[in-house]
């Protein structure tokens with residue numbers, strides 16, 4: 001199998017080095033030698049010793065070379081990377097990518113292109129880095145009706161939340177460290193605003209439920225507004241705040257949402273710290289399964305890329321189309337479940353209100369919640385030195401439709417005794433059903 005690597009940054013460089021270092025074992029597993037014949041990148045990577053391997057700065061020329069069978073795309077983004085991948089597929093090359101934005105946003109078109117050119121487009125590394133979660137759902141859980149997938153799928157965000165909780169570090173300071181370690185996206189707002197997680201969740205949802213990729217319908221909320229106070233309060237109540245991607249099949253459609261979430265500290269997901277990723281799948285036959293490991297980083301992501309190269313190499317000398325369909329379901333068998341708007345999603349809530357310290361406030365808030373069919377689970381009031389005459393109230397609620405909560409919050413916010421915007425964080429219990 002003759003390979004070209006396009007993009008020799010953190011992930012491309014890791015792929016290059018692991019392919020060379022473990023060449024014998026990889027060839028034994030693949031049933032054929034995997035030879036890197038060319039590398040193209042905007043600039044060389046000093047961590048990679050090219051020896052006699054050809055280096056070019058022309059990405060498309062390298063991706064379409066006659067002597068290349070498989071192209072590894074590790075550029076990232078949806079512009080140049082899309083041109084390279086399309087050119088490679090049209091030239092009859094298999095493509096392996098770590099590019100979640102590309103698959104989530106353009107995947108439907110690219111898979112069609114791969115099928116019509118009788119080649120494979122593989123993307124294990126696009127979700128949860130080194131954790132083989134796509135293969136696990138698509139192949140390992142093929143017997144099951146999947147009910148939900150919930151995951152911590154952005155290492156940078158999880159690293160930030162963990163450091164804020166454990167060490168009281170400032171948001172910006174932790175983000176800089178994640179960038180230096182090569183975990184963060186080129187544009188780190190993708191990490192902290194949940195866009196990267198929404199890309200990955202879109203892919204997981206399609207593989208779990210056999211639906212076309214629908215990134216535009218994902219609901220996305222980031223972690224930049226999470227305050228150290230809420231992190232501390234959540235902990236006092238026995239929860240951790242995690243930035244979760246959740247996709248669930250309901251009778252009405254598919255939930256597809258990324259947002260900060262309170263998770264009971266007894267749940268395994270609550271214990272996933274630092275840059276690690278974890279994806280929990282709830283399915284009818286096997287029940288709950290959890291996939292855990294490094295979700296970012298050079299060689300961890302290379303591990304998934306090379307697993308895809310091995311799969312393709314095994315199938316290459318047979319019939320590539322006889323293999324596993326890209327989304328696990330045959331293209332003509334894809335389902336048509338609609339994606340639900342966030343207003344239709346049911347969730348429990350943590351609410352934080354900054355209220356005037358005066359009689360009757362609690363009664364008014366409770367009345368508004370009751371009028372919107374919202375059942376209160378607990379109420380706590382905290383002393384807060386910084387605000388004279390104002391007091392934070394924390395309410396935990398039972399499950400309710402988001403649209404009821406939206407209306408209730410609007411009314412509460414209109415009260416003259418409420419002194420700041422209401423902070424609302426969804427709560428998930430993940431009790432096995």
Ligand code: HSE
Pocket residue numbers: 126128129153154155156157183184185191196295296297
């Ligand atoms: N920026 C991503 C993360 C890299 O932090 O998880 C892996 O996709």
